Amino acid sequence: MFTKILIANRGEIAVRILRACRELGLETVAVYSEADRQSLHVRYADEAYLLGPAPARDSYLRGDKIIDIARKCGATAIHPGYGFLAERADFAAACAEAGLAFVGPRPESIAAMGDKVRARQTVARAGVPVVPGTEGASGLRDEELLALAPQIGFPLLIKAAAGGGGKGMREVNSLEEMPSLLQAARREAEASFGDGNVYLEKLVEGARHIEFQILADHHGNIIHLGERECSLQRRHQKLLEEAPSPFLGDNEDLRARMGKMAVEAARAVAYCNAGTVEFLVDKDGNFFFLEMNTRLQVEHPVTEMITGIDIVAEQVRIARGRQLSYRQEEVRRIGAAIECRINAENPYEDFMPSTGVITHILAPTGPGVRIDTGVYPGFEITPYYDPMIAKLIVWGETRGQAILRTRRALEEYKIVGVHTNIPFHQTMMDSHRFMGGQYDTRFVEERYSIHEAEENRETYPHIAAIMATLVAHQQMEKRAQVVRRNERDTSNWKWFGRWERMRG
């Protein structure tokens, strides 16, 4: 059983994992790029080793170096976090070869779910419904895809076979625009995953994105911890997640059926450790397997908040070869939780990423509030990594209370120096559609405008005007004083000189 673990990640998730490991009494090892020398994960860990220059391909994606560091420092387990090497079957395999426990699934499961085309086939065979699309062969050429498209019907999606996170994904409304979109999708897929293969999938309209958290041990036990709804997205990037899903609501029958299918999907690839099965659900409650994320997810805290289960601690327990702490019937849900992803981007300028130095942070506290973050005042946001700087996770006895608390916490949250999407989340908490749970995956892109959303908000421009004026006035006074003092100083010296001469 391992007692020293290397965390092959950065930012908030590295800190999150470090915390769990520290609680479990494990020795912790951080790795970092040249840009992250001052990062929290480096300072929190017992040991820290430099990987290389800032770009991920020279640092956090250097699996060979990471394994080498683990060997040299005596760590016998690696937690990959999410992103970077988390879903690289070759890395998981290399860890196993080096005799390191990989805190995640077997390489075969990663590979089976990582190729989205193969994943669809595998789970479909296990009786899990999938979105209609290009079945069978992967690695289809453009001509073949163009020929298949009309059979699937428009609108449809081009998706990267190796994909995730919306990269290499394009929506197609007609055959005419498809060739250029194919090219763009392949280019992005190639850049993001080193694999330009794409496939097609019918676009489910008015779709809700609902996913199930899975835990599986090495003894064949597989359970789910209920669902999370992640329908609030922009360009296929999740912005806000919640549990339970307002769409599923009291529909325990649908919840149970989806949960069962999620477990079946995991079983189909002999899954082990924590994973997430994503479904698209149409307005009639038909659900389709979308993909399985074979890793810990960004939004895992919302499940932790309502189940009380520490998913990262369970991951470590599983990797140590022990049985799950819970049986399915022991998993209980209490209340509701919401997670707001706080990104360094400007919601008033089409969510353009914002770089710079965070000069001040005042984070919300109080009942039901949790913040997972890797940044601090003085932290520089560079263009090398993800724009997510923090996650605000709020729990309430009911969904209504969770919304009110989130609104309160967002008001308290002050981040100065870079733009953040906090105003976006604020408008969401005020939105009747959100309160009513009436939103789908296209809501932000198609029916949301921050300017409109803010129209009815109470604003205080006159207070802002007064406060800014008083600050400007204070500065002006201070400057005037400095000048006056200088004037007096010179005359003092003159006076002193005269006095000296008089004495002489």
Next chain:
Amino acid sequence: MKYIATVNGNEYPVEVIDERHIRLNGAVQEVDFVAIGNQPVYSLIIDGKSYEAYIYPEGDAWQVLLIGQQYEVRVEEEREKRLSRAAGAPIAETGEFHLKAPMPGLIVSIAVQEGEEVKKGQVLAILESMKMQNELRSPRPGKVTRIRVRVGESVEQKQTLLSVI
């Protein structure tokens, strides 16, 4: 001292009478205004109401983060403002638009060629930053001149990428 604060195009004349009093819309109001510690955090009590804000300069304006909202406030002395107004209308927009990188990043693609006519909103270049591909568009119609960067080049924030006449 008389000031004019501008928020979202609206002008708020504020006269600072002394440390405890201001005049707003002709009425004198008592204010209690203090800076908190060494931070750009300020507390204002006015008419019994308590407000807290982060206030810091950015460019030639003040950023005010107040009750979860960000305001950009331009503060000018009334006299100065009158003088600058008397100096004449602002200069009309000059002929050339310089597309500047809104953030540091990598040029993934340049969608236009020198001499090409572009429409308003047309994509000029794609800049990759923070793992996202950002489309940079033309704010107005015109003709592309002087492309100053190549595909694959890393650029700094505010670096000029190309121009549109």
